Amino acid sequence: NEPKLKEVFADCFQIGAAVNPRTIQTQEELLAYHFNSITAENEMKFVSLQPEEGKFTFGDADAIVDFAKRYGMQVRGHTLVWHNQTTDWLFEDRAGGLVSKETLYARMKEHIHTVVGRYKEHIYAWDVVNEVIADEGQALLRESKWTEIAGIEFIAKAFELAHEADPNALLFYNDYNESNPLKREKIYRLVQLLVEQGAPIHGMGLQAHWNLYGPSLDDIRAAIEKYASLGLQLQLTELDVSMFAFDDKRADLKEAPAELIELQAQRYEQMFKLLKEYKDIIGAVTFWGAADDYTWLDNFPVHGRKNWPFLFDDRHQPKPAYYRVAEVA
Numbered sequence: 001n002e003p004k005l006k007e008v009f010a011d012c013f014q015i016g017a018a019v020n021p022r023t024i025q026t027q028e029e030l031l032a033y034h035f036n037s038i039t040a041e042n043e044m045k046f047v048s049l050q051p052e053e054g055k056f057t058f059g060d061a062d063a064i065v066d067f068a069k070r071y072g073m074q075v076r077g078h079t080l081v082w083h084n085q086t087t088d089w090l091f092e093d094r095a096g097g098l099v100s101k102e103t104l105y106a107r108m109k110e111h112i113h114t115v116v117g118r119y120k121e122h123i124y125a126w127d128v129v130n131e132v133i134a135d136e137g138q139a140l141l142r143e144s145k146w147t148e149i150a151g152i153e154f155i156a157k158a159f160e161l162a163h164e165a166d167p168n169a170l171l172f173y174n175d176y177n178e179s180n181p182l183k184r185e186k187i188y189r190l191v192q193l194l195v196e197q198g199a200p201i202h203g204m205g206l207q208a209h210w211n212l213y214g215p216s217l218d219d220i221r222a223a224i225e226k227y228a229s230l231g232l233q234l235q236l237t238e239l240d241v242s243m244f245a246f247d248d249k250r251a252d253l254k255e256a257p258a259e260l261i262e263l264q265a266q267r268y269e270q271m272f273k274l275l276k277e278y279k280d281i282i283g284a285v286t287f288w289g290a291a292d293d294y295t296w297l298d299n300f301p302v303h304g305r306k307n308w309p310f311l312f313d314d315r316h317q318p319k320p321a322y323y324r325v326a327e328v329a
């Protein structure tokens with residue numbers, strides 16, 4: 001049997017995967033063999049945990065934590081504050097208008113204390129705030145109900161509340177397009193601000209939704225160097241390497257072409273070589289899935305399109321990318 005990724009990289013970083021209630025069954029063997037950390041793909045998002053005010057639904061999240069316990073895996077929590085997959089009731093009063101900042105903070109407190117408190121013994125790190133930086137333009141923050149009600153302040157507030165609930169948890173800011181020169185400057189500014197304010201933030205998550213053609217290794221390196229200068233732990237939190245450039249609209253490939261499989265292997269090898277250089281700063285590398293039979297990139301952003309972004313194929317067999325990555329360590 002092939003070397004286990006978690007053992008191959010034991011001296012570098014944890015090897016993680018996003019899972020869901022289906023994949024902990026269909027990919028159980030693969031997950032248990034190669035991975036020593038998991039993240040719930042959707043099951044710990046606001047809408048999953050508190051769809052109605054005061055009615056918490058922990059079933060799927062608990063099952064994922066139990067799975068991790070069974071196999072001695074670490075768990076990353078994802079995510080407490082985000083503009084997506086969050087219920088409208090959080091921001092609204094009975095008449096459907098926006099609530100005051102005080103009401104929003106009271107609801108945040110209830111949610112964050114309940115959720116982070118529940119998993120205190122089992123979740124060692126939380127993505128406290130996800131994707132608040134604006135992709136384009138001069139504005140620092142993405143516009144959302146969060147900013148409408150509470151400006152920039154809700155961000156530090158979320159970290160404080162999570163820290164109250166579990167003083168031992170590592171608290172992360174997480175974002176995508178993190179290697180893009182413009183956006184990485186903005187992400188840096190936000191996190192620098194939080195650090196200067198003394199907010200309890202301990203890490204930065206680079207989602208790392210990358211593809212065969214970008215970002216460049218230079219941009220990845222620049223991002224790692226820049227973020228590392230803040231003195232926080234870094235993690236890759238949602239790594240996948242799409243077979244398609246972001247603006248590629250093709251939807252007619254039934255199988256992954258051999259030349260793309262080879263290109264992907266080269267790309268993964270180069271990335272892991274680079275990541276290994278920063279093993280003292282990077283605590284974990286988490287893939288946003290485990291094998292090509294299931295990825296959120298199927299149908300996104302192009303409907304009807306299959307994708308093959310991982311190290312293992314749809315039958316859970318190692319791809320060329322797996323062997324190159326395993327050799328890097």
Ligand code: XIL
Pocket residue numbers: 041042130176207238296
């Ligand atoms: C995605 C899930 O993978 C999908 O199943 C869901 O429909 C949408 O969210 N950035 C994040 C993740 O932080 O939470 C997202 O996960 C992918 C992008």
